[in-house]
Amino acid sequence: MKKKLVGLVTIFLVMVIFAGCSNDSKTTADGKEIITMWFWGAPPEHQETLKKVLIDKYNKSQNEYELKIEYRNSVDKDISVALSSGKGPDIVYGSGPSFVIPLAEAGRIENLDKYAEKYGWKDRILDPIYESGTVNGSLYSLGNSLNTVGIFYNKKVLKDNNWPEPKTIEELEKIMDEAIEKGMYASVTGNKGWKPVNENYSSLFLTHFAGGEKVYEALTGTTKWTDPTIIDALDTSADWYKKGYLAGKDYTNLTFNEATQLLADEKAPFFFGPSLVYQFAAQSFSGDKAKDLGFMAFPTKDHETNEPYYTLGVTATLSINAQSKHKDEAAKILDTMMTNEFMNEMTKTWPGYWGVPLKGLQIDTSDMPELSKAYAETIKNMVDGVNKGHFGYYSGVFLPPATQQIFLDIESIWNEQMTSTELMKKVQVEFDKEKEKGLVPPIPKPSE
Amino acid sequence: MRNTVNYFLISPALLISILIVFIPGLLTVIVAFTDWNGVSTTPNFVGVQNFNELFVDSIFWKALLNNAKWTLMFVTVPIVIGLLTAMMLLKRKKSKSAYQLIFLFPYILAPTTNAILWLNIIFNPVSGVIGYLQEIGIPIDSPLSSVDTALYAVASVDIWHYWGFLTVVYLAALRQTPAEQIEAAYLEGCNGWQIFRYVYFPSIRPTFNIMFVMIIIFSFLTFDYxxxxxxxxxxxxxxxxxxxxxxxxxxxxxxxxAAAIALFMSFFGLLASCLYIWMSRNDLKN
Structure with a gap:
């Protein structure tokens, strides 16, 4: 009896262990191997575009594999949890190079050097973006799209109020003051529902007020984050916030979607935001209104040099799971996403998210709708600017994760919860720790 | 033999408890003393460094204070509203069930639904009630945008979703009060407050105590809203x-x-549990 009991308990334990270890089937009904990719919860129309341009095309191109994309609202968290347990999708979506470094160092994602050589990625991809995807000299991620923070503006609002397109910060401030006097928002934006939106503004003030060169020095450790130029830039951000230049009191009450709607409704002349906002603008600047939307690079404090100047960033990164059984095929898919053809086709119906960072970007805007044309133009100008070295840095891309979290606290300066110096002292402490651990991505040098 | 069968019968529950409570709990304690980043396979033991860093982190203390404020709000406002409403419903014969259903409605909705509802219909400065009030000239801002009012605004939404549940629980407990005790109290000339204080409340005290402790525990775990x-x-x-x-x-x-912070949260939960055990023992003694 005792032996039977021991046997039963053993069987039960084995069943429990095997139940925990069992894996989902990775084959379709018709015997194709499944390649998975997790992506953020994009709206249905954008999912449809990705299906047509990437999934269907790839699946029709061969008979052995089937690409499946799973849309998840908490993709970053899901991916780090899944990868840490040796699971997760074949193609790994990440929110930036600083997200990738811990994964690469832990051996959770694949070294892409051999694929870079095979597909010639180093020759095709913009150097600063390619470099930002490397860890200890090896490639681990590819930026899917360029992203920069600039000025969206409503051309009709500027025209109706006889405001010229601002070329300098002084002109910009003058228009915003007049807009406030007229009862409008000076500009619209907001971080409702997504606090990391703050990174756009910490990056904007670092790039355009402190300057790319100064931030480069801080990122490479030749100057401190408490440098007076950086402190001044952050103080200016607080002045702007208090003057109502960043959506007034509604900064925490607006999403990007609502902000673009307000811009379209002529409630504000400007929206300072990332170029990926084009994807939200498609809803509010539809039909004839599409031609009213303009985008320009943000002027710099010393506007006579190096303009237009760009905050260099990527919207997301793509890597390959080290546990994937289909690494070669995943690399092939990544390669198709790093082409002019992919950029043009995606941008046609999904502007804002697929400005592929190619050195030789060739854009065919002949059959693109208005917004897609404008976005393609923005990316083209940005590529020119980046090639000339006219850039600063997106904090979410070039800062290590814990330091980046402190930069998101820029609103604490705005709300007088701490001073710029106090915040930058915290940044310096955390940055030094992360730099020692090798968590700072390679920093491309801007032109002087 | 009997013991062996007993052990076998409890083994599934025991196994589940070990796998999803004890082991993760133990791992959390261990991880709190390491620099694990969540993906690395070689975390380093760092002693009490995580705790030392938290002790000098002003945001940690602010979070702790906010949790304390939150607890204070939750052990007063929804309890008072819940008890008052339950007492009022107690006298209603026909409409009692309908009211319970209405009051319970926010509680059965998913937190995401409630949050979206409040964000977009109430607090939204463009299309919500706040936006409408602004448009008709009332100078009001969303309380979520101010550092002085945001905590109370969020707590209000959570209390709005929670008090109905307390009402239903208290009402169920109040209905268990022996009718003869209530009648006797009326005959002795007790007023409404005295009947509540000396008849109803002692009767619902075990329910009141457990809900009180649960509120304290949940207040230190609060996250969703x-x-x-x-x-x-x-x-x-x-x-x-x-x-x-x-x-x-x-x-x-x-x-x-993060694990070090989780230990603090567990510590306060443990304190609340000790409080409950102490209250239960006192009740038994009395």
Missing amino acids: VYLLTGGGPSHSTEMLSTYAYTFAFSAFQVGK
Whole structure:
């Protein structure tokens, strides 16, 4: 009896262990191997575009594999949890190079050097973006799209109020003051529902007020984050916030979607935001209104040099799971996403998210709708600017994760919860720790 | 033999408890003393460094204070509303069930639904009630945007969703009060307050105590409404221990520090549990 009991308990334990270890089937009904990719919860129309341009095309191109994309609202968290347990999708979506470094160092994602050589990625991809995807000299991620923070503006609002397109910060401030006097928002934006939106503004003030060169020095450790130029830039951000230049009191009450709607409704002349906002603008600047939307690079404090100047960033990164059984095929898919053809086709119906960072970007805007044309133009100008070295840095891309979290606290300066110096002292402490651990991505040098 | 069968019968529950409670709990304690980033396979033992860093971190103390404020609000406002409403419903014969259903409605909705409803229909400055009031000339801003009011605004939404549940629980307990005791109290000339104080309340005390302790425990674990409505902002004014731990774990890749915060949360839960045991023993003695 005792032996039977021991046997039963053993069987039960084995069943429990095997139940925990069992894996989902990775084959379709018709015997194709499944390649998975997790992506953020994009709206249905954008999912449809990705299906047509990437999934269907790839699946029709061969008979052995089937690409499946799973849309998840908490993709970053899901991916780090899944990868840490040796699971997760074949193609790994990440929110930036600083997200990738811990994964690469832990051996959770694949070294892409051999694929870079095979597909010639180093020759095709913009150097600063390619470099930002490397860890200890090896490639681990590819930026899917360029992203920069600039000025969206409503051309009709500027025209109706006889405001010229601002070329300098002084002109910009003058228009915003007049807009406030007229009862409008000076500009619209907001971080409702997504606090990391703050990174756009910490990056904007670092790039355009402190300057790319100064931030480069801080990122490479030749100057401190408490440098007076950086402190001044952050103080200016607080002045702007208090003057109502960043959506007034509604900064925490607006999403990007609502902000673009307000811009379209002529409630504000400007929206300072990332170029990926084009994807939200498609809803509010539809039909004839599409031609009213303009985008320009943000002027710099010393506007006579190096303009237009760009905050260099990527919207997301793509890597390959080290546990994937289909690494070669995943690399092939990544390669198709790093082409002019992919950029043009995606941008046609999904502007804002697929400005592929190619050195030789060739854009065919002949059959693109208005917004897609404008976005393609923005990316083209940005590529020119980046090639000339006219850039600063997106904090979410070039800062290590814990330091980046402190930069998101820029609103604490705005709300007088701490001073710029106090915040930058915290940044310096955390940055030094992360730099020692090798968590700072390679920093491309801007032109002087 | 009997013992063996007993052990076999409890083994599934025991196994589940060990696998999903004891082992993760133990791992959390261990991780709190390491610099584990959540993905690395070789975390380093760092002693009490995570705790030392938290002790000098002003945001951690702010989160702790916010949790304390939150607890204070939750052991007063919804309890008072819940008890008052339950007492009022007690006298209603026909409409009691309908009211219970209405009051319970926010509680059965998913937190995401409630949060979206409040964000978009009430607090939205463009299309919500706040926007409408602004448009008709009333100078009002969303309370979520101010560092002085955001915590109370979020707590209000959570209390709005929770008090109906307390009402239903208290009502169920109140209905168990022996009718002869109530009648006797009336015959003795007790007023409404005296009947509540000396008849109803002693009768519902065990339910009241357990709900009181559960509220304290949940207050130190609160996450959903804060995360959904403000994400801990603006400027950490609604930061809770749970949201701060979440940021460390999933944004800053500092799982060790997140585990250290989780231990603090568990510590306060443990204190509340001790309080409950003490109250239960006192009740038994009396």
